[in-house]
Amino acid sequence: MSTALRIPQELSARVPAEQRGPGRDRDSVRLLVSRGTEVMHHAFTELPRLLRAGDLLVVNTSPTLAAAVDGLIGHARVVVHFSTHGDDGRWAVELRDPDGEGTTRARAGGPAGTQVCLPDGIRLVLEEPLSGRSGRLWWARASDADVSGLLGRHGRPIRYSYTDRDQPLSAYQTVFALPSPDGAGSAEMPSAARPFTARMVAELVSRGVRFAPVTLHTGVASAEAHEPPYPERFAVPETSAWLINAVKANQARREALGWKGGGGRRVGGRVIAVGTTAVRAVESAVGPGGVVRAREGWTDLLVTPERGVRVVDGLLTGLHEPEASHLLMLEAVAGREAIERGYEQALAGRYLWHEFGDTHLILPPKPPHTLHCSSNSQ
Numbered sequence: 001m002s003t004a005l006r007i008p009q010e011l012s013a014r015v016p017a018e019q020r021g022p023g024r025d026r027d028s029v030r031l032l033v034s035r036g037t038e039v040m041h042h043a044f045t046e047l048p049r050l051l052r053a054g055d056l057l058v059v060n061t062s063p064t065l066a067a068a069v070d071g072l073i074g075h076a077r078v079v080v081h082f083s084t085h086g087d088d089g090r091w092a093v094e095l096r097d098p099d100g101e102g103t104t105r106a107r108a109g110g111p112a113g114t115q116v117c118l119p120d121g122i123r124l125v126l127e128e129p130l131s132g133r134s135g136r137l138w139w140a141r142a143s144d145a146d147v148s149g150l151l152g153r154h155g156r157p158i159r160y161s162y163t164d165r166d167q168p169l170s171a172y173q174t175v176f177a178l179p180s181p182d183g184a185g186s187a188e189m190p191s192a193a194r195p196f197t198a199r200m201v202a203e204l205v206s207r208g209v210r211f212a213p214v215t216l217h218t219g220v221a222s223a224e225a226h227e228p229p230y231p232e233r234f235a236v237p238e239t240s241a242w243l244i245n246a247v248k249a250n251q252a253r254r255e256a257l258g259w260k261g262g263g264g265r266r267v268g269g270r271v272i273a274v275g276t277t278a279v280r281a282v283e284s285a286v287g288p289g290g291v292v293r294a295r296e297g298w299t300d301l302l303v304t305p306e307r308g309v310r311v312v313d314g315l316l317t318g319l320h321e322p323e324a325s326h327l328l329m330l331e332a333v334a335g336r337e338a339i340e341r342g343y344e345q346a347l348a349g350r351y352l353w354h355e356f357g358d359t360h361l362i363l364p365p366k367p368p369h370t371l372h373c374s375s376n377s378q
Contacts, residue, residue: 005322005343005347006322007321007322007347007353009162011347011350011351011352011353012162012163012352012353012354012357013162013352013353013354013355013356013357013358014162014163014164014356015163015164015165015167015356016167016171016194016356017029017195017356025197026194026195026196026197027044027045027195027196027197027200028043028044028045029043029044029195029352029357029358029359030042030043030044030349030351030352030358030359031043031044031046031047031050031358031359031360031361032319032342032345032346032349032351032358032359032360032361033050033360033361033363034334034338034339034341034342034360034361034362034363035363035364035365035366036334036335036338036364036365036366037337037338037341038365038366039341039342039345041345041349044195044358044359045200047200047204047316047361048200048203048204048207048209050361050363051204051207051209051272052207052208052209052269053207053208053209053269054208054209054210054247054250054269054270055208055209055210055269055270055272056209056210056211056212056243056244056247056269056270056271056272057204057209057210057211057212057272057273057274057316058211058212058213058214058240058244058271058272058273058274058278058279058281058282058312059174059176059193059211059212059213059214059274059275059278060174060176060186060190060193060213060214060215060216060274060275060277060278060281061176061177061178061213061214061215062177062180062184062185062186062190062215062216062217062218062277063173063177063178063179063180063185063186064157064169064172064173064174064177064185064186064187064188064189064190065082065148065151065155065185065186065187066151066152066155066156066157066169067081067082067083067151067155067157067158067187067188067220068080068081068082068104068155068156068157068158068159069082069118069119069150069151069154069155069156070098070118070119070154071116071117071118071124072116072117073095073114073115073116073117077097077098078095078096078097078098078107078116079095079096079097079098079104080093080094080095080096080116080118080124081093081094081095081096081158081187081220082147082151082155082187083137083187083219083220084187084217084219084230084231084232084233085147085184085217085233086139089141089145090127090139090140090141091139091140091141091142091147092130092137092138092139092140092219092220092230093124093126093137093138093139093140094109094136094137094138094220095107095109095116095126095138099161101161102159102165102166103159103160103161103163104160104161105161106136108135109126109129109135109136109137109138110126110129110135110138111126112126112127112128113125113126114126116140118142118150118154119150119153119154120144120150120153120154122142122143122144122150123142123143124140124141124142124143125140125141125143126138126139126140127139127140127141130230131230134222134227136222136227137219137220137230148182148183148184156169157169157171157172157189158187158188158220160354162354163354163356172189172355173189174189174190174191174193174194174196175193175196175197175198175201176193176196176211176213176274178213180215180217184217184233185217186216186217186218186219186277187217187218187219187220188218188219188220188221188355189355190216190218190275190277190278191275191318191354191355191356192274192275192276192277192278192316192317192318192359193274193275194355194356195359196274210243210269212239212240212243212244212282213237213240214234214235214236214237214240214278214281214282215233215234215235215281216232216233216234216235216277216278216280216281216299217232217233217234218232218277219232222325227325228302228325229280229302229325230300231298231299231300232277232280232298232299233296233297233298234280234281234284234285234295234296234297234298234299235281235295235296236281236282236284236285236292236293236294236295236296237294238294240282240292240294241285241292241293241294244271244282244292244311245291245292247269247270247271248271248290248292248311250269251269251270270313270314270363270364271311271312271313271314272312272313272314272315272316272361272363273312273314273315273316274316275315275316275317275318276315276317276326276329276330279303279309279312279315279329279333280299280301280303280329281299282311282312283301283303283309283310283311283312284299284301286310286311290310290311292311302325302328303328303329303332304328304329304331304332305328305331305332305335305336307332308332309332309333312333313363313364314333314361314362314363314364315329315330315333315334315361315362316359316360316361316362317330317359317360317362318353318354318355318357318358318359318360319343319346319351319352319353319354319357319358319359319360320353321353322343327339330362333362334362338362339362342360342362346358346360
């Protein structure tokens with residue numbers, strides 16, 4: 001997508017939908033629907049009628065952590081964003097400067113050996129950059145191994161300057177979030193699922209839509225530099241792999257039979273990921289022949305138009321800034337022309353961006369209408 005596209009500041013969602021007026025709930029957001037280059041405008045509450053029986057929604061169950069903690073380097077105040085818990089007990093962290101308005105601004109990381117004083121007398125020592133391509137994130141070791149406890153006592157959700165005020169952690173949890181036994185979670189909310197309510201999930205299930213839970217603990221976003229995502233922990237359970245493979249096998253059978261849903265009938269299920277994190281998780285579990293296997297561990301997969309997607313048919317996501325690396329994933333799902341057309345319409349329609357904003361449902365284009373004629377024997 002062209003980086004010449006600019007998002008006006010007034011199109012940033014500054015507070016959650018349920019705080020923007022009386023009688024509103026999480027699902028009181030708008031839904032842009034793209035089918036190829038065809039764009040339609042809906043309310044998110046219309047999602048159940050836009051999906052169909054047999055569709056499978058892949059959802060991320062990672063809970064959001066209270067990942068921002070105040071600290072000191074000498075006498076200088078800093079904010080530590082805890083991004084990713086490593087297998088060796090270290091954490092990938094980002095240091096940020098407080099901006100005096102309740103949010104933060106970018107700060108150069110390092111050098112190695114830097115000590116950050118945290119609450120409860122805990123010390124955090126920076127050891128090495130997470131990656132050679134950027135010094136933003138560093139591997140650091142805390143003097144107390146129970147960082148999850150520190151976050152529970154003194155952490156708050158990561159917040160960026162386009163929001164109006166701090167929100168409770170509950171505002172950053174999705175209806176699909178499940179606590180992890182080891183206290184792991186996402187540094188930032190898997191926000192595509194935020195508009196879902198228990199009521200909507202029940203309605204979708206009653207209409208024959210199924211859910212396949214996966215987990216991907218997302219790290220701290222690169223709000224200023226828009227770097228591609230770093231390796232993240234993920235898990236695709238066996239049951240979810242089976243559900244996804246069943247939908248894909250059914251698609252293959254229908255294609256082999258030449259059943260394309262003529263006459264406008266809506267037939268057959270689709271694999272629709274709820275969020276870019278769900279795409280990354282499930283595409284990381286694809287094995288030979290396009291079969292999804294139960295997997296867990298770390299993924300460094302970057303889904304790009306060149307790589308493409310092997311399992312996902314559609315995507316429900318938020319609206320991303322024009323420079324965001326996530327847009328490459330969207331183009332892998334739908335193609336560049338479709339995404340550019342959708343974003344033009346989102347701007348013209350004054351949709352809201354970011355984690356509390358509106359949503360974008362990307363579906364496969366409608367097949368050409370097949371005219372069925374019966375012969376007249378009279």
